[in-house]
Amino acid sequence: MSLIQETDFGAPAVRSEKTVTLTIDGVQVTVPEGTSLMRAAKELGTTIPKLCATDSVAAFGSCRLCLVEIEGRAGTPASCTTPVAEGMVVSTQTPKLAKLRRGVMELYISDHPLDCLTCAANGDCELQDMAGAVGLREVRYGYDGANHLTAAKDASNPYFTYDASKCIVCSRCVRACEEVQGTFALTIAGRGFGSRVSPGQSESFMTSECVSCGACVQACPTATLTETRVIEIGQPEHSAVTTCAYCGVGCAFKAEMRGEELVRMVPWKAGKANRGHSCVKGRFAWGYATHRERVTEPMIRASIHDPWKVVSWDEAIAHTASEFKRIQGQYGRDSVGGITSSRCTNEETYLVQKLVRTAFGNHNVDTCARVCHSPTGYGLKTTFGASAGTQDFDSVEETDVMVVIGANPTDAHPVFASRMKKRLRQGARLIVIDPRRIDLVRSARVQADHHLALRPGTNVAVLTAMAHVIVTEGLADEAYVRERCDLQAYAHWAEFVSLPQHGPEATEAVTGVPAAELRAAARLYATGGNGSIYYGLGVTEHSQGSTTVMAIANLAMVTGNIGRPGVGVNPLRGQNNVQGACDMGSFPHEFSGYRHVSDDETRQLFEEAWGVALGDEPGLRIPNMLDEAVAGHFKGLYVQGEDILQSDPNTRHVAAGLAAMECVVVQDLFLNETANYAHVFLPGSTFLEKDGTFTNAERRIQRVRKVMRPRNGYADWEVTQMLSNALGYPMAYDHPSQIMDEIARLTPSFAGVSFEKLDALGSIQWPCNAAAPEGTPVMHIDHFVRGKGQFILTEYVPTEEKVGPRYPLLLTTGRILSQYNVGAQTRRTENSRWHAEDVLEIHPHDAEERGVRDGDWVRLKSRSGETALRAEITDRVAPGVVYTTFHHPLTQANVITTDHSDWATNCPEYKVTAVQVSRGNGPAEWQVEYTAQARKSRRIEAAE
Amino acid sequence: MTDADEAHATGVTPMANQIAGFFVSQGDHAAAVAGTADHIKAFWAPVMRRELLALVDAGQAEGLSDVAREAILRLR
Numbered sequence A: 001m002s003l004i005q006e007t008d009f010g011a012p013a014v015r016s017e018k019t020v021t022l023t024i025d026g027v028q029v030t031v032p033e034g035t036s037l038m039r040a041a042k043e044l045g046t047t048i049p050k051l052c053a054t055d056s057v058a059a060f061g062s063c064r065l066c067l068v069e070i071e072g073r074a075g076t077p078a079s080c081t082t083p084v085a086e087g088m089v090v091s092t093q094t095p096k097l098a099k100l101r102r103g104v105m106e107l108y109i110s111d112h113p114l115d116c117l118t119c120a121a122n123g124d125c126e127l128q129d130m131a132g133a134v135g136l137r138e139v140r141y142g143y144d145g146a147n148h149l150t151a152a153k154d155a156s157n158p159y160f161t162y163d164a165s166k167c168i169v170c171s172r173c174v175r176a177c178e179e180v181q182g183t184f185a186l187t188i189a190g191r192g193f194g195s196r197v198s199p200g201q202s203e204s205f206m207t208s209e210c211v212s213c214g215a216c217v218q219a220c221p222t223a224t225l226t227e228t229r230v231i232e233i234g235q236p237e238h239s240a241v242t243t244c245a246y247c248g249v250g251c252a253f254k255a256e257m258r259g260e261e262l263v264r265m266v267p268w269k270a271g272k273a274n275r276g277h278s279c280v281k282g283r284f285a286w287g288y289a290t291h292r293e294r295v296t297e298p299m300i301r302a303s304i305h306d307p308w309k310v311v312s313w314d315e316a317i318a319h320t321a322s323e324f325k326r327i328q329g330q331y332g333r334d335s336v337g338g339i340t341s342s343r344c345t346n347e348e349t350y351l352v353q354k355l356v357r358t359a360f361g362n363h364n365v366d367t368c369a370r371v372c373h374s375p376t377g378y379g380l381k382t383t384f385g386a387s388a389g390t391q392d393f394d395s396v397e398e399t400d401v402m403v404v405i406g407a408n409p410t411d412a413h414p415v416f417a418s419r420m421k422k423r424l425r426q427g428a429r430l431i432v433i434d435p436r437r438i439d440l441v442r443s444a445r446v447q448a449d450h451h452l453a454l455r456p457g458t459n460v461a462v463l464t465a466m467a468h469v470i471v472t473e474g475l476a477d478e479a480y481v482r483e484r485c486d487l488q489a490y491a492h493w494a495e496f497v498s499l500p501q502h503g504p505e506a507t508e509a510v511t512g513v514p515a516a517e518l519r520a521a522a523r524l525y526a527t528g529g530n531g532s533i534y535y536g537l538g539v540t541e542h543s544q545g546s547t548t549v550m551a552i553a554n555l556a557m558v559t560g561n562i563g564r565p566g567v568g569v570n571p572l573r574g575q576n577n578v579q580g581a582c583d584m585g586s587f588p589h590e591f592s593g594y595r596h597v598s599d600d601e602t603r604q605l606f607e608e609a610w611g612v613a614l615g616d617e618p619g620l621r622i623p624n625m626l627d628e629a630v631a632g633h634f635k636g637l638y639v640q641g642e643d644i645l646q647s648d649p650n651t652r653h654v655a656a657g658l659a660a661m662e663c664v665v666v667q668d669l670f671l672n673e674t675a676n677y678a679h680v681f682l683p684g685s686t687f688l689e690k691d692g693t694f695t696n697a698e699r700r701i702q703r704v705r706k707v708m709r710p711r712n713g714y715a716d717w718e719v720t721q722m723l724s725n726a727l728g729y730p731m732a733y734d735h736p737s738q739i740m741d742e743i744a745r746l747t748p749s750f751a752g753v754s755f756e757k758l759d760a761l762g763s764i765q766w767p768c769n770a771a772a773p774e775g776t777p778v779m780h781i782d783h784f785v786r787g788k789g790q791f792i793l794t795e796y797v798p799t800e801e802k803v804g805p806r807y808p809l810l811l812t813t814g815r816i817l818s819q820y821n822v823g824a825q826t827r828r829t830e831n832s833r834w835h836a837e838d839v840l841e842i843h844p845h846d847a848e849e850r851g852v853r854d855g856d857w858v859r860l861k862s863r864s865g866e867t868a869l870r871a872e873i874t875d876r877v878a879p880g881v882v883y884t885t886f887h888h889p890l891t892q893a894n895v896i897t898t899d900h901s902d903w904a905t906n907c908p909e910y911k912v913t914a915v916q917v918s919r920g921n922g923p924a925e926w927q928v929e930y931t932a933q934a935r936k937s938r939r940i941e942a943a944e
Numbered sequence B: 001m002t003d004a005d006e007a008h009a010t011g012v013t014p015m016a017n018q019i020a021g022f023f024v025s026q027g028d029h030a031a032a033v034a035g036t037a038d039h040i041k042a043f044w045a046p047v048m049r050r051e052l053l054a055l056v057d058a059g060q061a062e063g064l065s066d067v068a069r070e071a072i073l074r075l076r
């Protein structure tokens, strides 16, 4: 294996139907109109020297190294900024150009510390390369003039260092921060010779607006901005392309290695989800893989009050199998189940559900999508016929109006947020529907046209009111509806939404959204051109989550915004493989590809393939498993890569359920919170240690590639396989590709997928089959998957969770950029420098009423429980609403959340909890107890 | 026990009511019963249905809506 080298074309590709033909160094080339000469030359394989140009940002034309001569034109124009023209004749190498270029390089080099041999970028420096390319042999000015060689370093960011002495002021970093990331954190401060790159107003990187995405580091041609890891350990020598294991954007990275040591993760330009960009998590926060707290040996214990005992793999597997057999013998076949992981690969997830359905012999399998996007599956399947988002991410480039509902992309889906912001800077309009003023509402060069700051829990009322405006004001796309949708259902629905009680004036008192603002937003979405809806957990995690998803689908259908690029309904998935986990049959009522267990034909297919009889009734979902455990019927659980104690609602109830079981098996990297209640711990492997695939929020299946051996000895799929064999159901896969082959054989929407094809195409969006051999970027193009689009009535039903004198505030929860989900991984990296603890956002008015000052400890109490954390006073939240994140086990925000859940899927209502806030003086008693208990539960017996 | 734990002991009743609530909003009584029954059949494990039926039989399904009651009886 060698280091993958990507071509830098010097300027971004141009999309144009029209082409232009010209001659460069005697060779003809045809390129899209508007392409720069530099890019056209590179298409031919001709490299023109350059320093300030790179293909991630628009050309700037400042270094004057890329000069060319054009027949019939005076002077030597910069090839990076000069567009091609029909019939142009260009020379890139002439004696005149060589002289000019050497002169430019001499100037650069005279102000550069020539410590190349000891420089971190040695071997990966464009300045070095250019000195060679222009044939620089002497520097006539000497090195003694004014220079910046003693300029100070900024090492405030834990992941990269800024060494000002090496800066050539090409401003590639500044442009990357603006154009690629959209943060505008960098400027060139000073003028002329004194100019230097500066974060903010001469701040350090850490104290500036910088979000540590790494785009500037990526763009820098010198060692000025360099990964601290590279400074510490040197340049990588080989690499493999893989997929980020954090969020549902699914960024593709090159894992750059030295032997088995990961040096850095560099975003891969050909990655179709991220197009060469990254965020602080995927780019930098992978240190958890080698964190000292990672457990790499299997452990067992008889009781959760005992310390752990380290055992061999054989013993751990044999013990687990015998316990599950004993439990099933004693309490019946349905007394055990499994939970698949949205963090593991498709192949691993598929295998766990297969283990449950074959070796356990029931359908008691569920996945953490239960607690996030299960309503998406239900809602989109009911209305459109497919449980997935309708578009690819590229679609955002053609959208005119974006509606963002209950999502906070800049924190939770940062790389896609950057793509959204880019489109917004180009003039697309924006409607944000969220109780909180998320960053997208107002950030650098982005301003929402409308922010509907609704009261938590009133999504359905707001969306139905939007439909009311569209229908009653005659803004429906009737031609589309006539052609594509079920007309009877439409007529029924149109009549329903037109009722006066659904109008924005009538619902204003409930939703808190001014009617005029809502009307304006609805008009904009219906008439502003291509309208697209992006939504997140603020939609699904409600008692009416599924209804809200269907309300969104209704809006898209009635305005004709489904079935082409630029439009659509796009759930922003939380975890990296939550789409895949759902696709793979992780739900207790369906097989892979969303086919119900009661469907005879499908069941027969699986029975034949797996050689077992399969039941035709659904199994238990996570909350039901816990209920049954408390009731004494459910006794054994195999949990792969999830931390249900921390991530599921009403922690105390989860704890009670787990404590009532006789064998809880946790397979994870760390002794997570659930492991406090486990009897068997099977060490897991990281995404760097195994082969497989993840499927991102746009249904894109991408490869995960093994770059090092599993520190725990086995990839997670191998552990499941060992367990299955020990239970008496034989599995004999040698490689995950064979598992994917089985998935493809048994799942129509995956029929054309194989590792081979993925390697050839880079990625594939399902459905991929005979009709769409290379996959399907945009769904429902000529007709809906279900045939006719189905309008569903969406009556607003207020949640049972109501504010009152005891609990007068509404708590809503979310996540933050630097941390991921329950934080098991990110907390074990330097990312904690950005978010050391969860805080409670509270409006100044509510804070004042309670005598709470910024930074004070406050007690947060709901009907379920109580916790304590520090307050942050901000008007981002409306009066009456408080907000927190759930990344830290000590806070345990879910101690507070209740059991209310979505009517259709039991997805918990995380986004609305009635609470009271009062001043406190430190952690709650419960937290102190919990910490002590967790510490006790994590004891490992000393080896004899 | 907190309030929520208590709610849990009889969790199937409110769940069935919530489902029925949705289908009641979709159309007439007969369709609502059918929709509720179909939904429960498709998504509930048999043990949950048995629990609700047992509550109904024992006269303990307090607060169970008419539609939900008819639906679960249909699934006996």
Ligand code: SF4
Binding pocket: A173, A176, A177, A181, A183, A184, A185, A186, A199, A209, A210, A211, A212, A213, A214, A215, A216, A217
């Ligand atoms: S790391 Fe990202 S946000 Fe920070 S300065 Fe660089 S480009 Fe801007």
Ligand code: SF4
Binding pocket: A166, A167, A168, A169, A170, A171, A172, A173, A174, A197, A219, A220, A221, A222, A224, A225
């Ligand atoms: S820090 Fe790097 S990219 Fe930025 S101006 Fe200096 S040399 Fe160019």
Ligand code: SF4
Binding pocket: A244, A245, A246, A247, A248, A249, A250, A251, A274, A278, A279, A280, A281, A282, A283, A413, A414, A415, A416
């Ligand atoms: S966390 Fe998400 S946005 Fe960030 S690099 Fe990974 S996949 Fe991309």
Ligand code: FES
Binding pocket: A049, A050, A051, A052, A053, A060, A061, A062, A063, A064, A065, A066, A067, A078, A079, A080, A081
């Ligand atoms: S690369 Fe064209 S001017 Fe710098």
